């Protein structure tokens with residue numbers, strides 16, 4: 001599992017956005033032959049799956065999908081930590097596990113990142129956290145926050161970085177969670193396969 005690639009800048013991440021705040025590949029639209037009228041949407045790994053009737057027109061699809069995605073996002077926002085709460089949490093984690101790091105992030109934000117769990121640009125002290133972690137258990141979110149926070153001081157994954165990261169008490173559990181999440185995502189990686197499965201169950 002790789003949390004990030006600390007040598008990359010964060011700014012390229014939004015370049016392939018297809019809808020505001022939505023990166024390509026995040027939304028999977030499934031046309032279901034079984035479905036007659038109703039539309040449903042749910043979160044599956046890092047993706048939002050919108051299931052629509054097979055016969056729905058393209059125009060209706062274009063109108064319906066952003067609406068359903070907005071609905072899912074609103075539900076998630078209700079239970080998601082605010083960005084200022086993320087920054088505060090980073091401060092707590094550093095104080096607890098790496099008090100020698102006095103740097104604090106200038107800006108912390110959620111981002112639609114599919115390839116990485118987080119990123120830290122040490123030059124301007126910005127930390128980005130993948131919105132795939134919005135529903136994650138605390139220990140997994142903390143682990144990624146702490147990882148990125150150490151990058152404020154150490155930009156690579158060298159010995160000093162590792163020594164600090166190892167102080168995180170539930171790192172094995174957190175790694176297992178993130179690996180499991182990625183495995184589940186990989187299983188959903190090819191929308192064509194997913195479509196087939198959902199349209200022809202069994």
Ligand SMILES: [Zn+2]
Pocket residue numbers: 003004005006147151157
């Ligand atoms: Zn890293």
